[in-house]
Amino acid sequence: MKSQVKVKVSDLTRYLICPRLVYFSAKEHHEGMAKGKERGFIESILLKELAFNLHKFYGERKEDDPEPEPEAESETETEEEHAKRVIDDTVDGVEMIYKEELKDVEKDFFEEVKEDFIRNLSMSTNTENGDWLEKVRTENGLLELENAYGYEREHAMLSEKLSMSGSVDKLIRTEEEVIPCMIKTGKCPEYSVWKSDRVQLAAYAMLIEEEFGFETTVKRGFVEYIRNAEFRETQIRRRDRALALQILKRVKRIKGGVFPEKGGNAPCDKCVFAEMCETRKTLLSTLFGK
Ligand code: SF4
Incomplete structure (x- = not known):
């Protein structure tokens, strides 16, 4: 039987920031603006x-x-x-x-x-x-592709096989390729793209391949770090795909109710769930003496 837990590509990115964000987002459906931000x-x-x-x-x-x-x-x-x-x-x-x-x-x-x-x-x-x-x-490179082929904005995809959905910011289709492109408004890395962006692109690649058929292999993607006007191309490697699948499994477990450990670099000081997270931690300590 197929898994009933539906995951969004954005859950994978959230997991890499802090796995508990996936847990609380699933429970609270808290999206959008954090207070003071x-x-x-x-x-x-x-x-x-x-x-x-x-x-x-x-x-x-x-x-x-x-x-x-x-x-x-x-x-x-x-x-x-x-x-x-x-x-x-x-x-x-x-x-x-x-x-x-x-x-x-x-x-x-x-x-x-x-x-x-x-x-x-x-x-x-x-x-x-x-x-x-x-x-x-x-x-x-991105500009050249956009000028030559245009792009489809916010192309939405769903895979029953993976129980995952996602909407890629720009989808460019050439004669030979389907290329996902993401817009990021945060900080730009010195070189290449952030690990979380590679994982996200790999997840989009798998959704695209399922939608466009077996003969399509997504080999590359782009990340636009728009704040710095940096347009970075990256290859979608086997290890990015493997990591995306591994995280997908973990996200499903969390969305199924498992409370995870916090992330190594969890940004607790600016987290909208800080209060809830602290309460849950205190409750667990009381119950299990952790
Ligand atoms: S408060 Fe910290 S550990 Fe808890 S969900 Fe937020 S970032 Fe993660």
């Missing part, structure tokens, strides 16, 4: 949306765009003005696209964060601080 949460959403619209900085077209973005509104529009307009337009739609995620955010606060975000990014599009825009515009 509202600004960071909104900024991440704004950055992510910008990553979905990078093609507009070049006047290129993505697969499900109704029409290509004009390169410049008028002949006199400078590159900076164009970039500023793209940022303004993108940020404007965010409230409607992320209605559910932003439902508890005060309108005034959202506007304030949005204004700051636009101001900071616009500052980095002027000639003195043009680093971010410069990097976004620099030729890279």
Whole structure:
């Protein structure tokens, strides 16, 4: 009989941060904004949306765009003005696209964060601080693929065999390949991609292979560290797949009710479950003298 425990790819990433996050998330369904982290949460959403619209900085077209973005509104529009307009337009739609995620955010606060975000990014599009825009515009493998083939946004997949589902940020399909691409708004590693990102890509690879058929083998993926405008390609190796499967099994056990040990580098000081975790620990110590 197939396992009834359904796992999301994001559970695997959560497990690598701290296995107990999987346990509490399954019990509490606590997603979204941690108290005191509202600004960071909104900024991440704004950055992510910008990553979905990078093609507009070049006047290129993505697969499900109704029409290509004009390169410049008028002949006199400078590159900076164009970039500023793209940022303004993108940020404007965010409230409607992320209605559910932003439902508890005060309108005034959202506007304030949005204004700051636009101001900071616009500052980095002027000639003195043009680093971010410069990097976004620099030729890279991902950009070339997106320009040539477009991408499908938030492609959702489900595998009955693995009892796992997931929605990959961008899915690029060439004549020979299906390539998953993830947008990350957090810190960028010095080289390559974080281990948790490799595991997540391997999980998407397995979902893609099941959806697209046996002859499809996903060999590579991309991670966009959008805050730093770094676009990293990584090979999806056997050991990443093996690790993803191993974690998948552990996540299923946790979601089935097993309370796990905390992670080695668990970020307890900024965890939304800190209180619950402490109570549970105290309860176990009382019961079993641990
Ligand atoms: S408080 Fe620490 S150990 Fe508990 S779930 Fe959060 S990160 Fe993990």
